[in-house]
Amino acid sequence: AQSVSQHNHHVILSEAASLELGCNYSYGGTVNLFWYVQYPGQHLQLLLKYFSGDPLVKGIKGFEAEFIKSKFSFNLRKPSVQWSDTAEYFCAVGRDDKIIFGKGTRLHILP
Amino acid sequence: EAQVTQNPRYLITVTGKKLTVTCSQNMNHEYMSWYRQDPGLGLRQIYYSMNVEVTDKGDVPEGYKVSRKEKRNFPLILESPSPNQTSLYFCASTPAAGASTDTQYFGPGTRLTVL
Numbered sequence: 001a002q003s004v005s006q007h008n009h010h011v012i013l014s015e016a017a018s019l020e021l022g023c024n025y026s027y028g029g030t031v032n033l034f035w036y037v038q039y040p041g042q043h044l045q046l047l048l049k050y051f052s053g054d055p056l057v058k059g060i061k062g063f064e065a066e067f068i069k070s071k072f073s074f075n076l077r078k079p080s081v082q083w084s085d086t087a088e089y090f091c092a093v094g095r096d097d098k099i100i101f102g103k104g105t106r107l108h109i110l111p
Numbered sequence: 112e113a114q115v116t117q118n119p120r121y122l123i124t125v126t127g128k129k130l131t132v133t134c135s136q137n138m139n140h141e142y143m144s145w146y147r148q149d150p151g152l153g154l155r156q157i158y159y160s161m162n163v164e165v166t167d168k169g170d171v172p173e174g175y176k177v178s179r180k181e182k183r184n185f186p187l188i189l190e191s192p193s194p195n196q197t198s199l200y201f202c203a204s205t206p207a208a209g210a211s212t213d214t215q216y217f218g219p220g221t222r223l224t225v226l
Contacts, residue, residue, distance in 0.1 A: 001119070035149060043201065044154075044203075049214065094211025094212060098156075099210040099211045102153055104154075
């Protein structure tokens with residue numbers, strides 16, 4: 001079955017640490033890739049997306065993600081996290097008319 | 112302000128009592144969708160609509176109905192709610208014809224508890 005896997009369900013980091021959240025998918029063929037973020041008490045918003053072109057995508061708030069086609073991965077990275085990055089992060093894969101979300105990663109940043 | 116609105120934001124009801132959660136967007140978006148968010152399961156799509164009078168099932172449509180009579184509105188109907196439908200519900204819209212190809216704009220969520 002087609003799926004989206006986020007490896008880490010809960011991540012705790014100190015401020016200024018580097019972040020990498022994993023995302024793998026099982027779809028074949030051409031896909032569109034998204035990372036959405038949900039800050040505490042707020043609704044989901046787009047962090048970044050990849051449709052084609054440069055596999056290294058830059059998003060808002062210093063986040064970036066790299067699409068590695070051979071590994072079916074779209075990992076999210078940030079070189080130095082801030083307390084305000086505390087949120088839940090969702091990877092999503094779109095293909096045809098469907099979009100499938102991963103189960104999410106809760107990120108806690110310690111001040 | 113461009114936005115997706117949902118009402119009510121919080122609802123506690125009892126098993127079997129029909130309810131409707133409204134969703135409205137003021138961005139003239141073609142595509143609208145409903146999701147439920149449950150701990151450890153992420154977001155799962157319930158129903159989506161690519162245009163007026165066009166609706167289709169997502170991954171978890173059982174126990175839900177939707178309608179799209181106008182472009183801006185996409186209500187979610189629970190004809191006979193059950194406790195397993197206790198969840199956080201999000202409505203979303205997309206400018207183009209598919210959430211798989213464009214950014215989704217999410218509403219603030221509706222927290223539903225079915226006793």
